[in-house]
Amino acid sequence: MPEKVLVKLENVKKHYPVRRGWLQRTSARVKAVDGVSLDLYDRETLGVVGESGCGKSTIGRTLIRLEKPTEGKLYFNGTDISELPARAMKPFRSKMQMIFQDPFASLNPRQRVGPALEEPLTIHTSLSKGEKRERVMGLLEEVGLRPDHYDRLPHEFSGGQRQRIGIARALALNPSLIVCDEPVSALDVSVQAQVLKLLRSLQEKHGLTYFFISHDLGVVRHLCDRVLIMYLGQTMELAPVRELYKNPVHPYTEALLSAIPRPVPGRKRERILLRGDLPSPADPPKGCPFHTRCPEAMEICKETRPEWKEIGPGHRVACHAR
Amino acid sequence: MATDTAVTTDVQVEAPIPDQQNRVKTVWRKLLQNRWAAVGIVIITLQVIMAVFAPLLTSYDPTAQDLSVKERPPGSEGHWLGTDEFGRDLWSRILYGARISLIVGISSVLLGLIGGVLMGLLAGYYRWLDGPFMRLMDLMFAFPGILLAMLIIAMLGTSLVNVVIAISVWSIPSCARIVRGSVLSLKNQEFVLALRSNGASDIRILFKHILPNCTAPIIVFGTMRMATAILSTSALSFLGLGAQPPTPEWGAMIAAGRDFMWTSPHMTIVPGIAIMLVVFAFNVVGDGLRDALDPNMEVR
Numbered sequence: 001m002p003e004k005v006l007v008k009l010e011n012v013k014k015h016y017p018v019r020r021g022w023l024q025r026t027s028a029r030v031k032a033v034d035g036v037s038l039d040l041y042d043r044e045t046l047g048v049v050g051e052s053g054c055g056k057s058t059i060g061r062t063l064i065r066l067e068k069p070t071e072g073k074l075y076f077n078g079t080d081i082s083e084l085p086a087r088a089m090k091p092f093r094s095k096m097q098m099i100f101q102d103p104f105a106s107l108n109p110r111q112r113v114g115p116a117l118e119e120p121l122t123i124h125t126s127l128s129k130g131e132k133r134e135r136v137m138g139l140l141e142e143v144g145l146r147p148d149h150y151d152r153l154p155h156e157f158s159g160g161q162r163q164r165i166g167i168a169r170a171l172a173l174n175p176s177l178i179v180c181d182e183p184v185s186a187l188d189v190s191v192q193a194q195v196l197k198l199l200r201s202l203q204e205k206h207g208l209t210y211f212f213i214s215h216d217l218g219v220v221r222h223l224c225d226r227v228l229i230m231y232l233g234q235t236m237e238l239a240p241v242r243e244l245y246k247n248p249v250h251p252y253t254e255a256l257l258s259a260i261p262r263p264v265p266g267r268k269r270e271r272i273l274l275r276g277d278l279p280s281p282a283d284p285p286k287g288c289p290f291h292t293r294c295p296e297a298m299e300i301c302k303e304t305r306p307e308w309k310e311i312g313p314g315h316r317v318a319c320h321a322r
Numbered sequence: 323m324a325t326d327t328a329v330t331t332d333v334q335v336e337a338p339i340p341d342q343q344n345r346v347k348t349v350w351r352k353l354l355q356n357r358w359a360a361v362g363i364v365i366i367t368l369q370v371i372m373a374v375f376a377p378l379l380t381s382y383d384p385t386a387q388d389l390s391v392k393e394r395p396p397g398s399e400g401h402w403l404g405t406d407e408f409g410r411d412l413w414s415r416i417l418y419g420a421r422i423s424l425i426v427g428i429s430s431v432l433l434g435l436i437g438g439v440l441m442g443l444l445a446g447y448y449r450w451l452d453g454p455f456m457r458l459m460d461l462m463f464a465f466p467g468i469l470l471a472m473l474i475i476a477m478l479g480t481s482l483v484n485v486v487i488a489i490s491v492w493s494i495p496s497c498a499r500i501v502r503g504s505v506l507s508l509k510n511q512e513f514v515l516a517l518r519s520n521g522a523s524d525i526r527i528l529f530k531h532i533l534p535n536c537t538a539p540i541i542v543f544g545t546m547r548m549a550t551a552i553l554s555t556s557a558l559s560f561l562g563l564g565a566q567p568p569t570p571e572w573g574a575m576i577a578a579g580r581d582f583m584w585t586s587p588h589m590t591i592v593p594g595i596a597i598m599l600v601v602f603a604f605n606v607v608g609d610g611l612r613d614a615l616d617p618n619m620e621v622r
Contacts, residue, residue: 024453066519086521093521106512110534120520169516 005075006177006209007040007063012072012082014055014062018282030282032058034233034289035072037308042176045203045210047224047241049217049256051278055233056213060179063211064096065089076177094124097170101182103162107154113140113165114150120172139168143198160191167198171206179211184219196223217260221245226314229253232281232289235308239315249317251294288320296321352614359610365603373421382411384418384570393586404588406578412592415570419593422571423600426486427551431544433490434551438497439540443528445498446505456502459495467492467550468557475563482555482571485564489551500543504536538615542608549604556597572597 014033017026033055040046040063048056061067062074065081074082081092100106107116117136121127127135137147143164154162163183170178180199184192200223202208214220220227220241227244229236229252237250248254255272274293279285285292291301298320306318353359372379382401388409396404396412403412445455462470471488478484508514509532517527556573558564565571567578572593579589 061515064519066515090521093519096519098516098519100512100516102512106516108513108531108535111531119517119522123520123522123526166516173520 003041003044005039006042006077007038007211008073008075009036009038009040009059009063010073010075012036012059012062012069012074014058014067015070028282031233031284032281033062033069034284036230036233036235038228038235038238040177040209040211043203043207043209044225045212045223047220047227048211048213048230049215049220049227050230052215053232053278053281054230055281056230057181058233059230060098060181060211060213064098064177064179065092066098090124094120094173095175096177096179097173097175098179098181099163099166099170099183102186103159103166104154104186106166107162109154111154112150113145113152113154113157116154116165117169117172120169124173135172136168139171142171142202143168144194158191159187160195163187163191163195164198167195167202171202174206175208177209177211179213181213182215183212185214185216192219199223217256229256232279232284234289234305235316235318236290237315237317237319239312239317243312243315249311249315249322250319251296251321252290255295288318349611349614353607353610356610356613358606359614362603362606362610365599366607369420369424369600369603372417373424376414376417376421379417380411380414382414384410384414385568386410393582393589395586396588396592403592404586406575406589407582407586410568410570412588415575416572416592416596418570419572419575419596420600422482422565422569423552423555423597426482426489426555427548430486430489430551430555431493431547433486434493434547435497435540435544437490437494439501439533441494441498442501443505443533446502447509447524447528447532452502455498459498462492462495467554471554471558472561472563475558480563480566482565482569485555485558488558489554492554493547493551497540497543497547500539501536504539505532508532508535542612542615545604545611546608549601549608552604553597553601 012033013031013035015029015031018028018030019025020027036059048059050056058067062069065074065084069082072082073080076092076096079092081089084092107113111119114133114136117139118132121132121135133150136150140147140149145161145164145168149157149161154165157165166183183199184195187195196219199210203210210223212220212224224241226238227241228238229244229250231252237244237248237253239247239249244253245257248257251272255274258270258272272295276293279289279292285302287303288294288297288301288306291297294301300320304320306320308316308318310316311322353363388405390409391398391401391405392407392409394401394405394409396402398404401411401413403416405411406415441455441459445452465473470492471485474488474491475484478487514527514531517531555564556571556576559571559573560577562577565574567574575593576590576597579586579593582589
């Protein structure tokens with residue numbers, strides 16, 4: 001089916017300069033995101049998986065322009081927003097929101113829940129006090145909190161409740177895109193399930209698009225429509241979720257999937273162990289970034305970066321061997 | 323279905339509610355539990371009462387001379403702390419001196435805090451301002467405090483107002499450093515990112531969200547700085563750079579009493595004790611506040 005593209009990334013790069021010495025000269029660049037091209041469809045959930053430091057958070061932050069891309073283009077609903085200044089960016093801000101990983105750091109400890117949720121409305125709308133309050137009460141109910149939580153301070157809540165407050169804040173402006181940066185990884189497993197359920201029901205109700213960053217392959221499988229595998233700031237494989245779990249193509253994806261413990265006795269699957277450490281993103285290997293640890297590395301992998309090629313319907317992979 | 327029960331389970335976790343007002347109460351309670359801080363609070367309260375009700379606590383004008391009773395020792399009739407070389411009542415001079423040291427202390431600390439907090443907020447939040455601002459602060463740090471104050475007074479002239487200016491300027495660098503440190507750790511917290519992703523202006527983020535979260539170190543700094551400010555005012559007045567005679571300033575009183583050290587030691591000892599007690603009080607209260615405001619130091 002022809003799906004509407006909500007966000008389009010064209011060769012997006014985000015490099016951070018490493019400054020050293022007396023004159024603060026740039027001595028190196030950390031290539032947190034290094035040339036990512038991607039379409040994010042309206043109302044889908046795209047899971048982004050990778051080891052820590054692979055640039056998944058950075059790409060999430062770049063997506064909503066918390067970070068300005070160093071290079072490349074970023075389109076939101078067809079408009080190029082990669083270079084927009086703060087003022088021109090404002091109308092887009094209300095359309096893209098973020099849910100954070102640490103529910104203890106994502107709320108101002110000195111601000112009561114009600115005012116915290118009203119703040120986005122104050123910034124973007126001219127609603128009266130009463131109207132804002134009414135909207136916030138609706139939001140609290142929607143995320144499973146009570147109206148009397150309005151006057152509470154963040155430290156009075158549990159991690160799961162705080163995460164609900166964070167979700168309510170993200171919803172306040174009726175966004176179309178929400179970047180979820182490991183929203184459940186800091187929560188207990190039982191609470192995780194509740195929050196995931198909430199995210200899913202909110203998506204259906206409001207037609208949200210999720211950019212779901214995670215390192216938990218189980219959660220991703222449960223929630224996402226498509227999965228993107230990243231390694232050292234580059235995209236390795238992208239496929240619909242069933243396809244990826246059934247038919248992983250990239251050696252890195254295979255290795256990741258083989259690490260999932262399987263609760264089926266007797267059905268053994270070979271565990272692929274990766275050797276060596278994750279190279280530094282300040283000095284990534286030439287060619288395919290994965291070649292230093294890839295069990296199938298060839299000569300060409302050390303020299304040329306593999307093409308981001310389509311090998312099936314909606315299935316892309318960057319690998320010379322496949 | 324199960325959704326409702328599932329949703330409510332983690333909502334049921336109820337925590338006790340120490341809110342903003344209770345927080346002030348908790349800090350106050352912890353402060354009073356600290357014996358030295360409690361002593362400090364008593365001394366400061368006494369000083370405030372002395373300063374506010376000075377005219378009610380003495381019948382003498384602090385500058386009125388009466389040469390018939392000059393250099394009387396403490397315990398003399400009508401002058402329980404004695405008189406100075408011009409027969410002025412020491413008790414009334416101490417009372418009015420309390421007023422001066424409090425006003426100069428508070429105003430110089432407030433001015434210094436305003437400057438320091440602004441510099442610290444800007445330097446901490448904007449990377450490009452950090453280098454230039456903090457190097458400027460380092461430059462000011464390199465000057466001994468009294469020397470810096472003398473330089474400013476030499477430029478502006480001797481008066482108590484200029485002492486206030488000098489001391490507040492001198493307070494800016496240390497305050498800026500403290501605030502900058504807090505801002506650096508706060509500005510990358512996720513709640514600040516959330517605000518930025520909502521398009522909140524920098525002014526809103528800095529003053530409504532970051533500043534209220536660094537009040538604790540600012541309060542402690544301000545209290546400790548009161549001690550330094552009062553001491554410096556006296557030191558500058560002692561050197562003849564601050565309050566001019568016949569103003570009843572404690573430091574100036576010590577300076578005047580110097581010539582009578584052997585004949586009438588009370589002229590230096592009495593204001594000396596006054597300075598010592600007040601400086602001590604602000605220091606111990608500052609220490610106590612630091613512990614009381616630190617959530618990791620649970621006094622039980």
